[in-house]
Amino acid sequence: MAPNPAYRRLDLWEIFSSLLCFACADKPPRYTTPETYTFVPADGGDRSLIVNRISGEIQVSSKFQTSVNNVKSKNTDIFGIVGIISLAITDYVVVMTGLEFKGELLGHEIFRATKFDLLPVNPDVEPEFYPAEHYLTGLLRKHLEEGLFWFSYTWDLTRRLQAQWSDSGDGKYLWELADDRFFWNKFLQSRLIDAAVADPERKISPFILPIIFGTFDIRPTTLNGHSIRLCLISRRSRYRAGTRYFRRGMDRDGHVANFNETEQILLVDKSEKTGATTEARLSFVQVRGSVPLFWAEVNNLRYKPELQVMELPDTEGGLRAHLQELVNIYGESACVSLVNQKGHELPIKEAFERYMKKLDVPKVRYEHFDFHSECSKMRWDRISLLIEKIQADLLRNGYFYEDAGRPDAVKLQRGVIRSNCMDNLDRTNVAQSAIAKWMLNRQLRDIGILQEHESVDKYEDFMHHFRHMWADHADYISKAYSGTGALKTDYTRTGKRTKWGLLDDGLNSVMRYLKNNFFDGPRQDGFDLFTGNWTPRRGSAVYVVVAAGAHAHFVFPVKMPMLVSLALFMICAGLTLPRSSDYSLSYWFALWTSLLVLALGFVLAHGVAYVSWPRLNPLTDLIEYNGPGYNGKRHGRGLGILAAPGLRQANVMKKRVPTKEIEMGVFEKKRID
Incomplete structure (x- = not known):
């Protein structure tokens, strides 16, 4: 019987892996015009992926003309396309610009993705001028920066050995074989996957790279x-x-x-x-x-x-x-x-x-x-x-x-x-x-x-x-x-x-x-944001919540941590600074210690209001849950007059925005693949 094909390189991936610029001596060029992003094979191949910056259309071209007017060459190494994501103002092509070789598994090189970049499709968008867009791109960059992302150009890293043995998937692309649970960038790749399924002849599949x-x-x-x-x-x-x-x-x-x-x-x-x-x-x-x-x-x-x-x-x-x-x-x-x-x-x-x-x-x-x-x-x-x-x-x-x-x-x-x-x-x-x-x-x-x-x-x-x-x-x-x-x-x-x-x-x-x-x-x-558990809708009032700021507390909650800091400073000052009066420090310590205790007590009594809560999918229903089951003593809720940062705004937005636009704790679920 022939050796199991699950343990050999897929021929199509051998052909097109250069499109993702792996193991190429020359820098893989990316050409930019006001109308398109064009990703060109580093080995001089005649196929390139084009993202139209006006219509958002994705296509594969058999030729690339470098004589087009207004073409700018970007010499940044691009080792793979993580996917495309829509934010508040425009779409972004997420690309991998750095990788680290981590070893070989059954003859297949395994890499860790280390650096990424976001390429705005709309050429006129500068995220720093749009608070909601700036916040969302920051979330995306931070997630990419802190995550542990692994991939192989020739091996399905999402599936265990036994699953690959039982279903070799000979002739299929990696994204078609991937275990849906562990295909981490599946949501970002959905546009490319849809285009590949709609028209297999366009050969978009080789550009779809599963990451775990x-x-x-x-x-x-x-x-x-x-x-x-x-x-x-x-x-x-x-x-x-x-x-x-x-x-x-x-x-x-x-x-x-x-x-x-x-x-x-x-x-x-x-x-x-x-x-x-x-x-x-x-x-x-x-x-x-x-x-x-x-x-x-x-x-x-x-x-x-x-x-x-x-x-x-x-x-x-x-x-x-x-x-x-x-x-x-x-x-x-x-x-x-x-x-x-x-x-x-x-x-x-x-x-x-x-x-x-x-x-x-x-x-x-x-x-x-x-x-x-x-x-x-x-x-x-x-x-x-x-x-x-x-x-x-x-x-x-x-x-x-x-x-x-x-x-x-x-x-x-x-x-x-x-x-x-x-x-x-x-x-x-x-x-x-x-x-x-x-x-x-x-x-x-x-x-x-x-x-x-x-x-x-x-x-x-x-x-x-x-x-x-x-x-x-x-x-x-x-x-x-x-x-x-x-x-x-x-x-x-x-x-x-x-x-x-x-x-x-x-x-x-x-x-x-x-x-x-x-x-x-x-x-x-x-x-x-990355997994598609929250998807933005342009022009939606939900961006009021996104752009509201990370510390949308009421007046009292804002002042109490400041009062705690001030009281601690004053107590330390009384212990260390030179004295300029003959009066006893007892009153001084009594005053600031009392204020410290009161402020700390207030903070603990309203502890929920001082936690850094998610703002895209507020957990209001979960925090306020009082139904059947086990409920603790509900510490940190205060007198019910203060809400956690962003939660009161979220309650207001629930009245203005359709329920399906906001995932509330464990009760709603939204995903687009």
Whole structure:
């Protein structure tokens, strides 16, 4: 039987990859006229992509005449077209202007996109003169600057090895094969995709480049005389994407926040002892995602935000859709919950268990493991108790194994472990890395590299790569969701919990608090804009909200932080500055301490008003929710006379703008692909 075509370069992409200017010695020219953007192949090919700046039409030309009047050559390297997006005033062509080579996977180069540029289609638009346009382009640039974007010109990075083996897609373009969940720039590519589908003869498809948001790491090492490459890929879903506290739970379609598919790949090249050249490709996939219910934690300036578990009519349907999708894609699914069984997290645990028992979806089972209780006092070795609980699932589900010397796959993975804690970050990272190591031992024993009772733990060089790969992976996922590196990575890197690790976790926790309360609003807006979860309509009154300013508080909320700062300054001044009076400082300290306490009390009582909330999709309905389910003590709401910044304007705009123009929390969903 012929080798699997999923592991060879697609001929059409070999032909047209030069259009995206990869690996070209000469700079790929971009020609600009008042009427068009023209992207010309760097190798002198005769096909070019043209974007008409007047009509917005996209076409591929077989020739490019450099003698056209008013043509300007731009010497910026362009390595790919990320897509086209419409903002308040005009459309923009988003292009990739920088990349970094990160390694080879099965002969295909993998890159990280590092720099981007926005090319306005309307030649007369200068965003800085339009407040709404300036804000939106800023969100887009910030999202591109902070994201972890990976791609390959010749390999479908959105799909795991087993999916590519089962559906090689021979003769199709990468965008036609891509997993829709992980095609991060799918919304931006929708114009090009529509044009390609409408008229395949125009050959627009080679310009459509799928990009994933996630992680990629591949490291060469050896084990028992075998040359091995260990690879770890994480793919983040574009559905319900966002930041830690502004995207929790699920939507009506069952898409959950912070859903990541993590694939650990083991490539065994050859045996140095025997000289054999048999190649083995092994893959093991896990997934993580937010607890699939309607729930939230409402920021109110307290360290632990207010937990809300909302029992809505759509809960059962959304949860069933989520679980059924897992079964359809991966097979049998074991849902491992790591949340605490008491305290702040208890309501979400109980609600999850209640709905799982009520639905009883076939091929899905639930397993709870109280991570903090079982592994308290740095007893991290007790994570083995979780492995024991799910060992039968791991053995039954197996892993994907393809040997180059055999015509068919040796093994298929027939199920998946779905893990979650509250954030799907720190506890989930520890659990997934432990499960991955258990499966890695199993794979190496099955293919004869390890003896039956041997473990990779005794091979320090190999374990160094394994641990650091998983720790880096944990940091990347955490930064994308919470804004900081992961907690507990000292255990992942060294196999031990250390006091320095505890200190580092404390610093990261403080930074998470600051970022999640005061900086994540614009970050969430960037996610919503890029993924199409909010789409602007030119001339719409919604731009009043966009351009209103980031600190649209009432008078009192604005003054209180200033009063806190002033009181602290005056107290410090009384302690440090030279005295010019014989009067006691007691009255001075009493006055400013009282003002400080009153101001701080006011800020905490109205904490919701001081949080940096998203402005494109205001969470008003979520914050004001008072329906069935679990509601906390509603701290930080004050007397009800103050609203969070932008929320009061959003309430006004709801009366003026059709409901579908604004996504309100978990209750509305809008996406254009």
